[in-house]
Amino acid sequence: MKIDRQQLIERTYARKRPAAYIRVGLDTGGIAAGASLLYERLKKIVAEKHLPIEVERVGSLGLSYLDPVVEIQSATLPRLFYGHIQPELAEELLTAHLDRHEVLDRHVIARFDPGEESTPVPNGKTPQLVFVLDTDTDENDKTDFILFSLREEIKRSIAANPPSVIRALDMRLYNKGVVVWIPHLGITYTHVLAPDVTRIVHQTLIKGEVVEDLRFKAPDKQQRVVLRNCGLIDPERIEDYLAVDGYQAFEKVLFAPSSDPVIDELKASGLRGRGGAGFPTWLKWKITRDVPSDIKYVVCNGDEGDPGAFMDRSVLESDPHSVIEGLLIAARCIGATTGYFYIRAEYPLAIKRMQNALDQAKELGLIGKNILGSGWDFDMKIRLGAGAFVCGEETALIASIEGKRGSPSPRPPYPSVSGLWGKPTAINNVETLAGIPAILQMGGASYGAIGHEQSRGTKVFAVTGKVRNAQLIEVPMGTTLRDIVYEICGGCQGKAAVKAVQTGGPSGGVIPEAKLDSPVSYESLRDLGSIMGSGGMLVMDENDCMVDIAKFYLKFCVDESCGKCAPCRVGGYQMLQLLDKIARGMGEASDVPLIRSICISMQNASLCGLGQTAPNPVLSTLRYFESEYQAYIEGGRSYARKMKKLREGGEVVRIP
Amino acid sequence: MEPRTNTLPAQNHIQDYADDEARLLKLLEDIEEHHGFIPKAIADEVEKILEIKRDRINTLRTRIESQVRKDVRTYIDRWGAEEGNLIMILHEIQNQHGYVPRNVVMELAREMGIRLARIYEVLTFYHYFKLVPPGKHNCQVCLGTACYLKGSANLEAELERMLGIPPGQTTADREWHFEIVRCIGCCGLAPALVVDGKTHGKVMPSELHSILSQTAPVGNPT
Numbered sequence: 001m002k003i004d005r006q007q008l009i010e011r012t013y014a015r016k017r018p019a020a021y022i023r024v025g026l027d028t029g030g031i032a033a034g035a036s037l038l039y040e041r042l043k044k045i046v047a048e049k050h051l052p053i054e055v056e057r058v059g060s061l062g063l064s065y066l067d068p069v070v071e072i073q074s075a076t077l078p079r080l081f082y083g084h085i086q087p088e089l090a091e092e093l094l095t096a097h098l099d100r101h102e103v104l105d106r107h108v109i110a111r112f113d114p115g116e117e118s119t120p121v122p123n124g125k126t127p128q129l130v131f132v133l134d135t136d137t138d139e140n141d142k143t144d145f146i147l148f149s150l151r152e153e154i155k156r157s158i159a160a161n162p163p164s165v166i167r168a169l170d171m172r173l174y175n176k177g178v179v180v181w182i183p184h185l186g187i188t189y190t191h192v193l194a195p196d197v198t199r200i201v202h203q204t205l206i207k208g209e210v211v212e213d214l215r216f217k218a219p220d221k222q223q224r225v226v227l228r229n230c231g232l233i234d235p236e237r238i239e240d241y242l243a244v245d246g247y248q249a250f251e252k253v254l255f256a257p258s259s260d261p262v263i264d265e266l267k268a269s270g271l272r273g274r275g276g277a278g279f280p281t282w283l284k285w286k287i288t289r290d291v292p293s294d295i296k297y298v299v300c301n302g303d304e305g306d307p308g309a310f311m312d313r314s315v316l317e318s319d320p321h322s323v324i325e326g327l328l329i330a331a332r333c334i335g336a337t338t339g340y341f342y343i344r345a346e347y348p349l350a351i352k353r354m355q356n357a358l359d360q361a362k363e364l365g366l367i368g369k370n371i372l373g374s375g376w377d378f379d380m381k382i383r384l385g386a387g388a389f390v391c392g393e394e395t396a397l398i399a400s401i402e403g404k405r406g407s408p409s410p411r412p413p414y415p416s417v418s419g420l421w422g423k424p425t426a427i428n429n430v431e432t433l434a435g436i437p438a439i440l441q442m443g444g445a446s447y448g449a450i451g452h453e454q455s456r457g458t459k460v461f462a463v464t465g466k467v468r469n470a471q472l473i474e475v476p477m478g479t480t481l482r483d484i485v486y487e488i489c490g491g492c493q494g495k496a497a498v499k500a501v502q503t504g505g506p507s508g509g510v511i512p513e514a515k516l517d518s519p520v521s522y523e524s525l526r527d528l529g530s531i532m533g534s535g536g537m538l539v540m541d542e543n544d545c546m547v548d549i550a551k552f553y554l555k556f557c558v559d560e561s562c563g564k565c566a567p568c569r570v571g572g573y574q575m576l577q578l579l580d581k582i583a584r585g586m587g588e589a590s591d592v593p594l595i596r597s598i599c600i601s602m603q604n605a606s607l608c609g610l611g612q613t614a615p616n617p618v619l620s621t622l623r624y625f626e627s628e629y630q631a632y633i634e635g636g637r638s639y640a641r642k643m644k645k646l647r648e649g650g651e652v653v654r655i656p
Numbered sequence: 657m658e659p660r661t662n663t664l665p666a667q668n669h670i671q672d673y674a675d676d677e678a679r680l681l682k683l684l685e686d687i688e689e690h691h692g693f694i695p696k697a698i699a700d701e702v703e704k705i706l707e708i709k710r711d712r713i714n715t716l717r718t719r720i721e722s723q724v725r726k727d728v729r730t731y732i733d734r735w736g737a738e739e740g741n742l743i744m745i746l747h748e749i750q751n752q753h754g755y756v757p758r759n760v761v762m763e764l765a766r767e768m769g770i771r772l773a774r775i776y777e778v779l780t781f782y783h784y785f786k787l788v789p790p791g792k793h794n795c796q797v798c799l800g801t802a803c804y805l806k807g808s809a810n811l812e813a814e815l816e817r818m819l820g821i822p823p824g825q826t827t828a829d830r831e832w833h834f835e836i837v838r839c840i841g842c843c844g845l846a847p848a849l850v851v852d853g854k855t856h857g858k859v860m861p862s863e864l865h866s867i868l869s870q871t872a873p874v875g876n877p878t
Contacts, residue, residue: 032842032855283808306802310841345747345784346840383740384747386782389838403740405781464843471844505801524853539799552804556838562781648810 017601020053020098023071027060027317028349029310034087035068041090050096059433061231062465062472066109066170069231071628076101077127080181081109084167103129103166110168110181111188114224115232128163131181133171135190136492137468142165146170146178146192153201163205173216174490180503182359189214190327197596200572221488225442225458226435227275227474230318235353238360241321245364246326250328254374259289259333266436268444270456275392275429276504276533277609278455281436284426289334291424296336299427300327300395302343302350304391306505307556308537309385311460312430314472316343316350318436320357324380326433328366329440331378334426338381340401345387355382381543389506389560392534393608394419394427396562407564408608429534431460452478455521460535463489466496467539475520485539500624504533506553506560507613509620510546529620531613545643546625547632549581550618557614568611571602575618585640587633596622670701680705692848721759727752728763741742742768744779746785791833793825793872796850800839807861808847812836814861818874833871 003285024030024039042055053074066083074097084107085093096102110131123209130150134143145385150165155463163182171179180200183451188208189200196214203209226232233240241247251263265283289297292504300323327339341358343351348365358380361367369377383401390396391406398420400406419425435457439447448456455477461484464470468490475484479503485491492498509530511518518524522532540549558572575598579589599615606612622629632640673680684702688694731748735741745764749756756779765772779785797803797812812823815834819827823836842848845857849867856867868874 028840029842032845033846064842067844142670146803226777305838307804307839308802309839310843313841342769346837381738384744385784386743386747387784388782401740403742403744405778462843464803464846470802470846502801536801538805540805552801602830623774648813 008431019073019075020052021056021071021073022093023056023058025060025067025069025071026057027314028347028419029064029314030060030067030069031349032331032360033067034278038068038070038085038090039086042094045091045094051094053094053098056480056540057234059230059235060233060314060472061114062227062314062474063109063112063469064471065469068110069379071231072097074101077103079113081112082107083109083508086594099335101127101612102315103164106169106597108166108168108169109170110171110179110183112555115228117353118426128161128184128206129182130163130165130375130456131168131171131183132165132178133168134177134178135171135174137175138497141477142178145194145409146180146197149194149197150180150201153197153477154205154621157201158206168309170469172485172488176216176521179216180329188216190216221475221483222473223458223476225447226315226322226431226460226473227319227472228410228438229322230314233319234319235320238321238364245441246321246437247325249437250325250332250366251372253332253440254372254376259335262329262333262440263289264439265329265444268448269437269439269449270434270454271432271447272455272522273429274431274435274459274534276531278532281432284416284428285330285333287414288426293424295338295421295423296334297420297423297425297426298327298331298336298339299397299401300339300341300433301392301394301427302341302347302430303385303392303397304344304347304534305385305392305560306507306534306536307320308464308538309462309505309534310350311472311535313347313350314462315460316347317353317432320350320354321361322434322437323354323430324357324367326428326436327380329436330428331435332376334424336426337378338418339378341380341382341389342385342397342401343382344385344576346385351384351475358382363624377521388562389556390562390608390610393610395608397427398425405562407562410607431535450476452476452519452521454523455532459520459532461520461537462535463537463539465502465538466492466498466541466544468493477521478519480517480519481511484520484537489539492539492541494541496543498539499542499544500540500546502538502540502549502617503536504613504616505536506556507609507616508533508536509529509616510540510549510624511620512624515624529623530616545647546621546628547579548647550621551576551583553617554579554614557610561610561614565605565607565611567602568607568614572596572605572611572614574598575602575615579618582629582632583640585632585635585637587629589633591633592622592626592629670698670705674705674708691853701815702868725761725767726759726868727759728767731764731858732767743782744773745774746779753789755789757789758787786824789830792829794830794833794850795852795868796833796835796837796840797823798838798840798842798846798848799836800843801837802843803847806846810849810861811849811859811864814864818864818868832868832874 024035026035026039046053046055052098056494061069068085070082070085077097095103108131129147132143134141134146147165147167153164173179180189180192199211203211229244263286271281273281302312302316331339341354365372367380385391388406391400393408394415396406396408401420415425415426415427453458458474458476460474462472475486485498498513500512502510503525511528511530515528558576561568561572563569565636575595578595581587582591599619602615675685721872730752731745735745745755749760759773765775797808799808807876816822821827821834823834826833840848842855847859849856851871
């Protein structure tokens, strides 16, 4: 008894695949920016006017800086993504697309086409669109000039069906001069100047030839594996997930005679835990599988406590079924009897969508007794966190699921051998699990072909802070930090230069601008004094004071320390006092060596990852920016006062 | 001594004072001042009133307690069979009451047969659980790293000044509860502020007063 997938898909698509649809990204970020109001308005207008278009709910595409994001495919226009669609624009968007057959000016997210292909416009009468945007950050915006020249030239030269020229919202290219994107030919031109306009119109638009010297050829730096469905399917309907081949990987694993092929595939893929520590996933599963026990558990760690990171939230809100499928595969491989999702209580929408997804999966017989007729029983439950950062640590997480204080315990024994209630337990991060179905479908070897040295595959990062475009990205391992910060996210906001990038949250360290050429991998980040972490990436500019940043992170760890072991409890507090003393301008020359020695004691003697990694922000700022500490110590209280005042005033502070 | 049954006019009116403790107390004070003592007849009358009140309060108490007991039984029925259910039950209690009231926890300890200290050990460990009733409106400043870099510390300072309370507390009129949260996941909107569940993005300290006043009056205007 397999899932009657065809029937389900037909049921979905009979209703779902009309020529026209409009999808609104409804995740926490989008809703905060007004997406739910927009969704309601669109639905109301469509219902009132009986418009031939379906309004659908999807998760997040990751483009946080463009929220609320909308995808629209109307009968006469190709599929387009819009950003910054405030609820007030609902009516305008619909009339432009459905009545006037026009594209909204200044709202199109250009060069963005994830997932499925656009439905071809009937009659072959594809309207030709040309998008223009100046991607330089200087005040002198040349978009209008090129836009005007293009329009004039087109008016002069093309009589029948002239292309419309539209100003885009975002080109997803930065510092490349004026960029022109011609979607129906799939061509992007960069650094377009006034003399190029004639060539573009005559060679490209009329003859369909490429102007080679202007052409932008670099492939997309992003690659969506974990985020493959995010923002493209309705997270609250299992049919949507089934329609994109969901649960196929699980079905295969379920009816396979042995779990060895799965473990071999994962070994070939080189997948390592995406929670930050990077332990090989296949090995974790194999160890847990080989421990003899009648009861075993699998746990999905969704306690994303790292401030400034929202990868897990986004996946749970946008594609919960992929995480369920990943956990089902894990459970089947190691022979688990019960699975737990541990999700932060601060993520109400993620919890709601997860619970809904679990209910749907249960209804289809994917969870419960005798799953799909295979004779295998497996149950899944949600457990809520309660605001303790330390519960992201696996032994503390186990204590919390058991209903106790989230205090970590010494390892070994590792949870793989003795975890929840003393039984073998495999704990995997949300991102790891969400990627597994896709890895098994594409084949371990082809996933393993992506990546860098010991770090294979792709990694999701939440890039935030002083960056121009705060967003969620997924890049192959080995992409340089510089590419991420400058090419994908457009560098810093305003005129200030990038000073440093911080990865790994309170457990990670800062990486100065000069080292941004290093590739992203578990090893290279560790060598730089930071960690991969779960994927938070904070960009800091010249105005950010490193002593203050170190203090901020350390304060977080001191607040979140569970207090069980002395190195973390006492060491963290003493170090915070020293940093505070320095930041108040009362530091002494002997404080820096003392801080260093406390850091080393904490790293060596703390019980769990929280205490061992808490000194990382301090050590890495000391390593790369010791002069700032010295400036405070030498400058004394007047310097500290000056810095504090500048910070509070939000003015530009050039830190030496 | 002659019984003073008909010498005290207050005695006949004392029932009128039954529902107003403040007036009753004032009356007794006046009598005491006048006579130098409280006559027995009056004292008996007051005693009668008190007896009735005590009965009423007892009825109320049993009613509340049986409601508490009923609630606790529901939670335990729902979660009882599960291992490690304590945190989930505490979540349910907080969802219902807005905080975790002590009498409910005591009842829970009795029903589950575990020590009160064991429950409080868990309750006090997790920041999410509140032990005192929160204010009518909730104002949360995000102090995640992205918001911090973009100046949410200034928002915190301004709110502290406006509301006159440090984070984690409730204003004296119980209108506002002000707290710090660690990352609400809207880093694209930094610095972010959540008022009664509605997220405001890219907030400047100068906008705080108008944002908060839309919901409820604020003590110190900017």
